[in-house]
Amino acid sequence: MLNPEDFGKLARALGMTGDEELACDECFEQLERFVEMELDGLDAASAMPLVQDHLDKCGDCREEYQALLDALRAERGWTPVGVIWARMRRFFRRHQGG
Amino acid sequence: MKQRTNEEWLAELRGPERDRAIGDLRAVIVRGLKVTFGGRVRGLDETAEDLAQDALIRILDNLDSFRGESRFTTWAQRIAVRVAYTELRRRRWRDVSLQEVIERHEGGRQPDALGDRGSSPERETARKMMVETFQRFIAEELTERQREAMVAVMFEGMPLEEAARRMETNRNALYKLLHDARKKLKRRIEAEGLSAKEVLEALGEG
Numbered sequence: 001m002l003n004p005e006d007f008g009k010l011a012r013a014l015g016m017t018g019d020e021e022l023a024c025d026e027c028f029e030q031l032e033r034f035v036e037m038e039l040d041g042l043d044a045a046s047a048m049p050l051v052q053d054h055l056d057k058c059g060d061c062r063e064e065y066q067a068l069l070d071a072l073r074a075e076r077g078w079t080p081v082g083v084i085w086a087r088m089r090r091f092f093r094r095h096q097g098g
Numbered sequence: 099m100k101q102r103t104n105e106e107w108l109a110e111l112r113g114p115e116r117d118r119a120i121g122d123l124r125a126v127i128v129r130g131l132k133v134t135f136g137g138r139v140r141g142l143d144e145t146a147e148d149l150a151q152d153a154l155i156r157i158l159d160n161l162d163s164f165r166g167e168s169r170f171t172t173w174a175q176r177i178a179v180r181v182a183y184t185e186l187r188r189r190r191w192r193d194v195s196l197q198e199v200i201e202r203h204e205g206g207r208q209p210d211a212l213g214d215r216g217s218s219p220e221r222e223t224a225r226k227m228m229v230e231t232f233q234r235f236i237a238e239e240l241t242e243r244q245r246e247a248m249v250a251v252m253f254e255g256m257p258l259e260e261a262a263r264r265m266e267t268n269r270n271a272l273y274k275l276l277h278d279a280r281k282k283l284k285r286r287i288e289a290e291g292l293s294a295k296e297v298l299e300a301l302g303e304g
Contacts (some may be wrong), residue, residue, distance in 0.1 A: 002236075010232065013278055014284045015295065025270040028180070031176055031249075036172055060187075060259055061181060070134055075126065
């Protein structure tokens with residue numbers, strides 16, 4: 001028997017499952033372009049939807065993506081407040097059908 | 099630090115002046131890793147400098163694979179982050195076997211706790227039936243390997259990379275294996291006249 005938490009995770013994962021998904025290597029290959037678009041203030045998720053889709057589904061890749069984005073923001077002189085604002089903007093853009 | 103174009107980075111890292119370029123690249127990587135991991139990496143004995151050294155070796159070995167689609171330092175930091183996380187995950191999970199994770203999951207099942215106390219008896223019955231149906235689909239559609247991967251990664255939160263190591267495969271192949279498992283289950287529930295949306299509704303999340 002699945003426990004309630006597992007069942008919820010599985011149902012949500014099936015709801016998000018597409019016939020075509022990038023696997024980790026393909027996502028990794030495109031990640032540098034994806035994060036640079038983000039840093040330039042462009043909508044990387046819309047431009048590269050399969051990369052965004054993989055990041056939504058793969059915890060390992062998502063963790064690495066976030067660390068890379070934070071590292072590059074720091075390299076470009078962003079302040080911690082700027083980083084938080086950027087994350088919030090991204091969150092709202094993605095949850096408003098954008 | 100000297101500003102360089104991608105071509106300058108590559109030329110200097112391969113040329114007679116490479117020591118200076120390597121030193122600069124190491125500094126870039128250390129700074130980047132410190133943003134996420136701090137000076138001394140949480141849960142590890144290594145410092146960001148140690149991880150940067152491992153990453154640097156990987157980067158220098160793979161210079162030929164840089165395709166110039168981003169800044170050189172973006173590409174290099176992408177590799178550094180992966181090297182760091184690979185080590186971090188390996189250390190954090192080193193004492194945990196796949197079998198242990200699966201057994202823990204089996205032991206932690208709470209079928210009777212399904213649902214919340216406030217929901218109606220009808221909804222509870224619907225949920226229970228849905229769970230039983232899913233359980234049957236999993237047993238009928240998935241291979242043993244797919245079931246193990248699903249329990250470890252999806253239910254118990256083991257990193258894909260660590261589950262892959264224990265299953266003698268790699269992260270990319272394991273993602274595909276799980277994707278195939280999800281597709282099989284999705285097709286099966288659709289063939290039975292259900293949809294993921296209806297399942298979520300039965301869970302009260304629709």
